[in-house]
Amino acid sequence: MATAWNCCRCPPGPRPEETKEPPSMSDQYQPVGQQLAPRQQPSxxxxxxxxxxxxxxxxxxxxPKHMTGERMARIATTVLRQTPKLAECTPESFLGALLTAAQLGLEPGPLGEAYLVPYGRTVTFIPGYRGLIKLAWQSGQLQDIHAQVVYENDEFDYRLGLHRDLVHVPARGDRGKAVYVYAAAVMKDGGTAFExxxxxxxxxxxxxxxxGNNGPWKTDWSAMARKTAVKQLAKWxxxxVELRTAVALDETARDGTDRSLPSVVDVSAGPELDLTPETPAIDAASEDVEAAVDVPAEPKPQAAAPAAKKATKVQxxxxxxxxxxxxxxAAFMPEALANWTQxxxxxxxDLTSDEANQIISIFTTTEGK
Structure with missing residues (x-):
């Protein structure tokens, strides 16, 4: 029982602090999660x-061997901080785009090798101009490759036909507005090609x-324009393999479940430029033909090459x-098909069976790869 107390100003009664009820057992032994403040959920x-x-x-x-996973992780974290909207996209598409860049050996970010661009809730992988140039060098068959923007005050001329030529002298001072973009390459065998x-x-x-209305097209038009010319040149x-894969995967998204691109993509080399004069046919009656060579007077015509097999309905x-x-x-589909089929x-x-298989193989991870 509480003890009474008296003072000159207060009537007898229990002490105020003694009116509180002792804490119940349930209050003394609450779960830890209820005693502590709620844990803040990560953003x-x-x-x-x-x-x-x-x-x-x-x-x-x-x-590739010269890059590490830790470096790529740091680069990705930097890109994420520079473009906060990437965090609003699905984690699967972000990791898929990042893995695509990693497998091609391209660093996303300010170097311009690759870009991770938010498109709604999806992260789109876009190889950059420097990235395509880097992958083109990996063929080991190029002596030089570059692309330039031509402005209206530059001296510029090019000629097609049997004697192709291109001349570009940049203007000093004000170069005016952009009018052309070109990409050019010199092969180790001396051949040249330009677009x-x-x-x-x-x-x-x-x-x-x-x-087209955001990302590098808005921030770095010159690099994207040169990249577009390189993509056209790449056909020749x-x-x-990495370059052709990068072109095929341009502006695509992956869900992150396929952890590896095919290590080898079966892509045809495409048509190569015949940069030397056509060799004249040897006449069977020519004095230069050795007598021991039996050349029929009327050779049978060669059978026409079989037409490429069309893609099936399933493909x-x-x-x-x-x-x-x-x-x-529908508006972007023609560009996608041109990228995929070159x-x-x-x-x-008009897709061929081989072209359809090529597209499917790029986006589908087969077992064992």
Whole structure:
């Protein structure tokens, strides 16, 4: 029982502090989680940064020897901080784009080798101008390759036909507005190739691009214009498998579940430029032909090469499913098919079986790879 107390000013009664009831057993032994403040949930940015660190060993397996998974993780974290909207995208698409860059040996970021661009809730992988040039060198068959923007005050001329030539002398001082973009290459065997595009042609490709109104097209138009010319030139180069894969995967997204690109993509080398005069046919009656060589007077005509087998309905359905997963609309589909097949004007209706298999193999990881 509480003891009474008296003072000159207060009536007798229990002490105020003694009116409190003793704490119940349930209050004394509450779970720890109820006694402490609720733990703050990590932000999407922090979640992605943690996933990047976890992915470092996986990236190490795909990276070339001169790069490390830790370096790629640091680069990815920097890109994430520079473009906070990437954290609003799905983690799967971010990690998929990052893994694509790693497997091609390209560093996303200010160097311009590759870009990770948010498109809605999806991260899109975009190889940059420097990245394509880097991959082109890996073929080991080039002596030089570069691309330039031509301005209206520059001295510029080019000639096609049997004696192709290109001359570009940049103007000193004010060069005016951009009018052309070109990419040129010199092969180790002495052959040359170049591709010239007007600014209008470049802008038409930009208009079909999903990232045409944001990302590097907005921040670095010159580099993206030169990259566009390099992509056109790549069709005629003895390029590396990595270069052709980068061109095929331009502006695509991966869900991160396929942890590896095919180590070898079966891509045809494409048509090569015949840069030497055509060799005249040897007449069977020529004095230079040795008598021991029996050349028939009327050789049988060579059978025509069999036409390429058209893609089956099943293959076309798979390609359409890939396009749907990548969220390609009707306007962008022609550009996607041109990138995938390395053939201008390609459509779903005229896809060959080999082309369809090539597209499917790029986006589908087979067992054992």
């Amino acid at each position: 999407p940015m922090q979640n992605l940064q943690g996933l990047i660190r976890q992915m470092a060993p996986e990236m190490q397996k795909a990276l 010239v595009m007007s600014v209008g042609e470049v802008e038409a490709i930009r208009a079909r691009s999903r990232s 180069l003895p390029s590396s 076309i359905a798979k390609v359409e499913a890939i396009a749907a997963e990548q969220k390609f609309d 053939r201008d004007g390609a459509t779903l209706d």
